[in-house]
Amino acid sequence: MEAMVxxxxxxxxxxxxxxxxxxxxxxxxxxxxxNSSSIIERLQVLQQSKNYGNLNFVGGIGDSVLAKQMESLNxxxxxxxxxxxxxxxxxxxLKKMHHDGRQLVKGSSSRLTVKQLQQxxxxxxxxxxxxxxxxxxxxxxxSEYLLKSSVVSALSAxxxxxxxSDIYALQQVLVDQPNIATKEVCVSIGSLPARKEREREIExxxxxxxxxxxxxxxxxxx
Amino acid sequence: METLDSTSSSSSRATxxxxxxxxxxxSPLSPSVARLWRPAAQRNLRNQWPKLASYRKQWSSFSSAGxxxxxxxVNAHLSQRYMPMMELGVLSDMPDIRKKACAKxxxxxxxxxxxxxSSYKDMVVVVIHMINTSRSMRCFLKGTNRSPLLQxxxxxxxxxxxxxxxxxxxxxxxxxxxxxxxxEELIQMFILELSxxxxxVVEFVSIGCEVSHGNRLNWSNELYPDxxxxxxxxxxxxxxxxxxxxxRLRERKSDDSAIISDNHSSPEVxxxxxxxxxxxxxxxxxRVDEIFATVGExxxxxxx
Numbered sequence: 001m002e003a004m005v006x007x008x009x010x011x012x013x014x015x016x017x018x019x020x021x022x023x024x025x026x027x028x029x030x031x032x033x034x035n036s037s038s039i040i041e042r043l044q045v046l047q048q049s050k051n052y053g054n055l056n057f058v059g060g061i062g063d064s065v066l067a068k069q070m071e072s073l074n075x076x077x078x079x080x081x082x083x084x085x086x087x088x089x090x091x092x093x094l095k096k097m098h099h100d101g102r103q104l105v106k107g108s109s110s111r112l113t114v115k116q117l118q119q120x121x122x123x124x125x126x127x128x129x130x131x132x133x134x135x136x137x138x139x140x141x142x143s144e145y146l147l148k149s150s151v152v153s154a155l156s157a158x159x160x161x162x163x164x165s166d167i168y169a170l171q172q173v174l175v176d177q178p179n180i181a182t183k184e185v186c187v188s189i190g191s192l193p194a195r196k197e198r199e200r201e202i203e204x205x206x207x208x209x210x211x212x213x214x215x216x217x218x219x220x221x222x
Numbered sequence: 223m224e225t226l227d228s229t230s231s232s233s234s235r236a237t238x239x240x241x242x243x244x245x246x247x248x249s250p251l252s253p254s255v256a257r258l259w260r261p262a263a264q265r266n267l268r269n270q271w272p273k274l275a276s277y278r279k280q281w282s283s284f285s286s287a288g289x290x291x292x293x294x295x296v297n298a299h300l301s302q303r304y305m306p307m308m309e310l311g312v313l314s315d316m317p318d319i320r321k322k323a324c325a326k327x328x329x330x331x332x333x334x335x336x337x338x339x340s341s342y343k344d345m346v347v348v349v350i351h352m353i354n355t356s357r358s359m360r361c362f363l364k365g366t367n368r369s370p371l372l373q374x375x376x377x378x379x380x381x382x383x384x385x386x387x388x389x390x391x392x393x394x395x396x397x398x399x400x401x402x403x404x405x406e407e408l409i410q411m412f413i414l415e416l417s418x419x420x421x422x423v424v425e426f427v428s429i430g431c432e433v434s435h436g437n438r439l440n441w442s443n444e445l446y447p448d449x450x451x452x453x454x455x456x457x458x459x460x461x462x463x464x465x466x467x468x469x470r471l472r473e474r475k476s477d478d479s480a481i482i483s484d485n486h487s488s489p490e491v492x493x494x495x496x497x498x499x500x501x502x503x504x505x506x507x508x509r510v511d512e513i514f515a516t517v518g519e520x521x522x523x524x525x526x
Binding site for chain 1: 418421422425468469470471487488490491493494495497498501502503
């Protein structure tokens with residue numbers, strides 16, 4: 001049991017790293033989105049030669065500026081796709097984490113009884129709870145990844161037919177991460193888990209990590 | 223190989239006077255001279271190219287500084303312009319609030335204007351550095367090959383010496399003139415972009431200045447002391463028309479018929495100006511990277 005607890009602890013540490021990485025990627029994606037949307041919003045202005053003022057004296061300037069902006073836009077959109085791929089790597093890692101966690105319980109040499117799995121001492125979470133938590137985290141991030149993918153596709157489509165309000169709405173969705181409830185906003189869509197539930201999960205992991213620290217493990221393991 | 227001590231240079235001076243002085247120029251180098259010329263030429267090129275790369279970086283940072291000054295200038299100007307219509311809510315009770323705000327915005331614009339001009343000056347100077355570097359790629363024989371100690375320098379002492387080692391490859395394949403051609407292609411982009419930036423600077427600096435007041439900057443005005451001397455070095459000043467050469471785009475002439483718009487400071491126009499500054503249409507970034515990469519390959523050094 002003690003060995004298993006250790007293995008679980010290292011998994012949760014990995015999950016934490018994944019979450020940090022996710023946050024980094026999130027801010028990168030948001031800034032990429034802002035950059036590309038500001039180009040998209042400019043495109044219409046850039047298409048009218050009356051907006052070029054005295055630059056009109058420089059032959060061909062309009063086409064060149066427009067071409068350069070399209071090129072930058074393309075580069076940013078490509079970079080966003082790469083960021084999405086990195087999100088996907090995290091989703092896959094979470095999936096593996098849950099899978100491994102389940103294997104750990106099923107295939108352990110000293111078969112754990114149902115009672116052991118559900119055993120909860122005080123406020124400490126049981127192994128079953130932790131396993132459920134892993135699944136929940138995977139679900140949330142998987143759904144969020146799919147949502148982000150469609151937002152990026154929608155943005156590419158908007159480049160051809162810009163609409164400021166649509167772009168703003170997309171950006172809001174991107175920032176809010178509705179599938180992953182955060183502390184500030186809680187949007188519960190359908191049956192997707194809401195903030196409190198997620199916070200409780202994270203709370204559990206933290207408890208797990210702290211309560212099963214080496215010193216205490218002697219009392220809590222059986 | 224490149225030995226510099228007083229005795230050797232004085233001895234080479236003496237032999238210099240002799241009529242048998244072998245000229246480089248078009249005649250192929252004697253193998254012994256070529257053997258010594260190449261390392262010196264290689265050292266020189268390995269020196270000059272990274273300089274160009276670092277000037278390019280400096281250009282980028284000056285250009286982006288200029289852009290932020292221009293953006294701040296535009297924003298301050300637009301805020302000032304919209305001040306009379308602005309909803310100030312509770313603030314409207316404060317005495318002279320609009321007047322004070324306008325005065326402050328005016329001050330800000332003055333500040334940004336001079337910052338923008340100094341960024342522009344930085345860009346002019348960096349382009350001159352680029353030009354000078356591109357002209358220092360040749361390697362001339364100093365004194366004579368008769369002397370046991372050969373020396374090389376950046377300036378020609380002998381009219382017959384082209385400094386290109388009679389066109390032999392410096393590293394693997396390219397002669398000096400190939401290196402020069404690539405450097406020229408590179409700096410042309412920056413020269414043209416500088417010219418375009420000048421037009422934008424004139425426009426930005428003139429924001430808010432009415433033509434009727436006579437204080438509006440013209441294309442033919444010098445933007446800072448000695449600017450025209452600087453521009454002359456980049457061939458951007460015409461001594462015929464006595465004003466800077468008007469900007470054009472790469473591989474294009476500026477003879478297209480122009481559409482003249484009446485309002486040069488509408489928010490849309492200002493936005494286009496800022497975008498044009500950012501876009502650097504005359505600088506083909508891929509080509510620039512490619513030039514540095516291939517040159518680096520040729521010289522077996524990474525230029526970053």
